[in-house]
Amino acid sequence: MPLIQLENVQKIYNTGNEHVHALHDLSLGIDQGEFVAIMGPSGSGKSTLLSVLGGLSQPTNGRVIVDGIDVYALDVEKRADFRREYLGFVFQSFQLIPYLTIIENVMLPLVVTPFARVERGRMAIEILEKVGLRSKALRLPDELSGGEQQRVAIARALVNQPPIVLADEPTGNLDSATSEAIMQLLHKLNAEGHTVVIVTHNPENIHDVDRCIHLRDGKLFVEKGLAVHSGEMASAELEKERL
Amino acid sequence: MIFLVLGLTIAVTTVVTLVTVTRAMNADIANKLDEFGANILIVPKSDELSLNYGGLAVSGVSLDVQKLSEADAAKIKTIKNSDNIKIVAPKLLNIAPIVQRNVMVVGVDFPRELQLKKWWKLNGERPSNNRQAIIGSEIKDQLRLEIGQLFQIKGEDFTVAGVLEPTGSQDDGVVFIDLKTAQRLFGKPNELNLIEVAALCYDCPIEEIVRQTSEKLPGAKVMAIRQTIESKMEAMHRFEHFSYGISAVIVLVAALIVMTNMTASVNERTREIGIFRAIGFRQVHIMKIILTEAFLTSLLAGVMGYGAGLIVSRLVTPMLTMNGNGDISFNYILLGFSVALAVLVGLLSSIYPAYKASRLDPTVALKAL
Ligand SMILES: Nc1ncnc2c1ncn2[C@@H]1O[C@H](COP(=O)(O)OP(=O)(O)O)[C@@H](O)[C@H]1O
Ligand SMILES: [Mg+2]
Numbered sequence A: 001m002p003l004i005q006l007e008n009v010q011k012i013y014n015t016g017n018e019h020v021h022a023l024h025d026l027s028l029g030i031d032q033g034e035f036v037a038i039m040g041p042s043g044s045g046k047s048t049l050l051s052v053l054g055g056l057s058q059p060t061n062g063r064v065i066v067d068g069i070d071v072y073a074l075d076v077e078k079r080a081d082f083r084r085e086y087l088g089f090v091f092q093s094f095q096l097i098p099y100l101t102i103i104e105n106v107m108l109p110l111v112v113t114p115f116a117r118v119e120r121g122r123m124a125i126e127i128l129e130k131v132g133l134r135s136k137a138l139r140l141p142d143e144l145s146g147g148e149q150q151r152v153a154i155a156r157a158l159v160n161q162p163p164i165v166l167a168d169e170p171t172g173n174l175d176s177a178t179s180e181a182i183m184q185l186l187h188k189l190n191a192e193g194h195t196v197v198i199v200t201h202n203p204e205n206i207h208d209v210d211r212c213i214h215l216r217d218g219k220l221f222v223e224k225g226l227a228v229h230s231g232e233m234a235s236a237e238l239e240k241e242r243l
Numbered sequence B: 001m002i003f004l005v006l007g008l009t010i011a012v013t014t015v016v017t018l019v020t021v022t023r024a025m026n027a028d029i030a031n032k033l034d035e036f037g038a039n040i041l042i043v044p045k046s047d048e049l050s051l052n053y054g055g056l057a058v059s060g061v062s063l064d065v066q067k068l069s070e071a072d073a074a075k076i077k078t079i080k081n082s083d084n085i086k087i088v089a090p091k092l093l094n095i096a097p098i099v100q101r102n103v104m105v106v107g108v109d110f111p112r113e114l115q116l117k118k119w120w121k122l123n124g125e126r127p128s129n130n131r132q133a134i135i136g137s138e139i140k141d142q143l144r145l146e147i148g149q150l151f152q153i154k155g156e157d158f159t160v161a162g163v164l165e166p167t168g169s170q171d172d173g174v175v176f177i178d179l180k181t182a183q184r185l186f187g188k189p190n191e192l193n194l195i196e197v198a199a200l201c202y203d204c205p206i207e208e209i210v211r212q213t214s215e216k217l218p219g220a221k222v223m224a225i226r227q228t229i230e231s232k233m234e235a236m237h238r239f240e241h242f243s244y245g246i247s248a249v250i251v252l253v254a255a256l257i258v259m260t261n262m263t264a265s266v267n268e269r270t271r272e273i274g275i276f277r278a279i280g281f282r283q284v285h286i287m288k289i290i291l292t293e294a295f296l297t298s299l300l301a302g303v304m305g306y307g308a309g310l311i312v313s314r315l316v317t318p319m320l321t322m323n324g325n326g327d328i329s330f331n332y333i334l335l336g337f338s339v340a341l342a343v344l345v346g347l348l349s350s351i352y353p354a355y356k357a358s359r360l361d362p363t364v365a366l367k368a369l
Helices: A046-053 A076-086 A102-110 A117-130 A146-158 A176-191 A231-242 B002-036 B070-078 B110-116 B137-143 B179-185 B206-216 B228-268 B270-278 B283-320 B332-358
Strands: A004-015 A018-030 A035-039 A061-066 A087-090 A164-168 A195-199 A211-216 A219-224 B040-044 B051-053 B056-058 B085-098 B101-108 B122-124 B132-135 B150-153 B156-164 B174-178 B194-199 B220-224
Touching (some): A004 A046, A018 A061, A035 A176, A046 A195, A087 A146, A146 A164, B002 B283, B002 B332, B070 B194, B085 B150, B101 B179, B110 B174, B270 B283, B283 B332
Parallel strands (some): A035 A211, B101 B174, B132 B156
Antiparallel strands (some): A211 A219, B040 B220, B085 B194, B132 B174
């Protein structure tokens, strides 16, 4: 049984009298230890898929099962606990708290855990060491470059040692060299056993991923295996499959 | 946040000022009470009108009248609102011939009488033994008595210790002697036929003290006499009610300010709340964060408001009290009250914004996701 399983997930946004079908009857499994990339044009439902998968957004229909837990059968507070235990989120615009220092930002998910303050500090330092930012622990986010800020965000996502890391366009705001470094960091985490799911626009980012999932208008367009090595190839294959 | 603290601080300042000034004015009136003399008179029940003391009929000649005793005077101090009884001045009134004229001889407890009648201006000195008397200015003129002179009542010698300057009251035509001596002299041991009481009651009408006293003294007639002090107290009560009204409005306005500010602050921090929720904060955690913040800012506002209120009170009170007394001291209870008020208003008005914040949809809050 896959670690993450989506069963006939449908998501309809109701805004006024408009109904947007963001996800159409989508079923999908992601295995423990997989590195999965979700691609697709803007508005195709990538972010929606990630937030449904991450227990942040209740699907209109269908189930999301993670490690045997039916995520949306949990009440809203238990679902928060679930996110804390199972998931680390990384966002395109880093989403650091500007008035907290780097180490405080990293410690944030631990605030609502029973760990003692000293222990939290130790865990945060350890994870900052891993992303190479230990020396900047006492700086504010503004004093760091974009790539560094994203590394802080990754550290924050990891401080709880969650089995799953979800990243929505983690390199969207970064130049290509920095993007490369971030992707390497994510691969390193994947190698350490974290299951990683990223949403990305950038074909460069899907080198070395285990699987690439393409979305179009809220539907799974194609799932491509290990053979995918470049954006162009992926598009070419897409064309082929469509025919 | 600044407006929140400012709003709450100003509210607390106003309330503290109103409370403090009201209290100072009350205390001021209480201090002045002595200068206004008695406001309750107690006489034996009787149909017979025999003696007249300041327009008041005082009986005591007829034998079948229920008599007032010194024990009755003591009972006044046992009523429920006894704290409000400031002075009890017992008296025995009689008519006796002095130098061939019939004059009113009043037996009094001199220390209490002098305490009650602060306005007395005494030439000579206070009686220091029971053979000494104080006489009114008319008596001095009519009987041609001078300070230090001897005179006789019922064959006993008395000395004039002091002469009152004209008071414009019945006291001008009275000879005051020691109460015990008078009782012996007129053969009425322990008997009284008038008790004057000075009472002040902030929170109950004088009629209530009259009622309580009547209950204790069923054989006596207890009467309230209206005085300047009471119209002052009435004005004071009106001011008090006005203060409470103003305070209530101000607290309400402060609550609205807190609520608007908290809502604005929550809206400003929507994104932040989304992050907290995404990384696994529960809804109750969000509420706790916001309410803790409200608590701390309110605490600050409470302390600052008390401090500012104290300063304003010190400036304002001298203008509002009769003796210009602005001596207002630090008061822990009022400080505690201010802090409690600020925290209560701060927390109560933050509950709804905090609740709304905790219910934010994390995906909407995190527009980036
Ligand atoms: N909160 C929302 N309310 C209404 N419509 C939304 C909301 N979020 C996304 N959508 C719509 O759902 C569709 C999918 O959006 P999204 O998942 O953000 O796509 P992507 O991340 O691939 O660009 C789009 O048409 C978008 O306008
Ligand atoms: Mg998106």
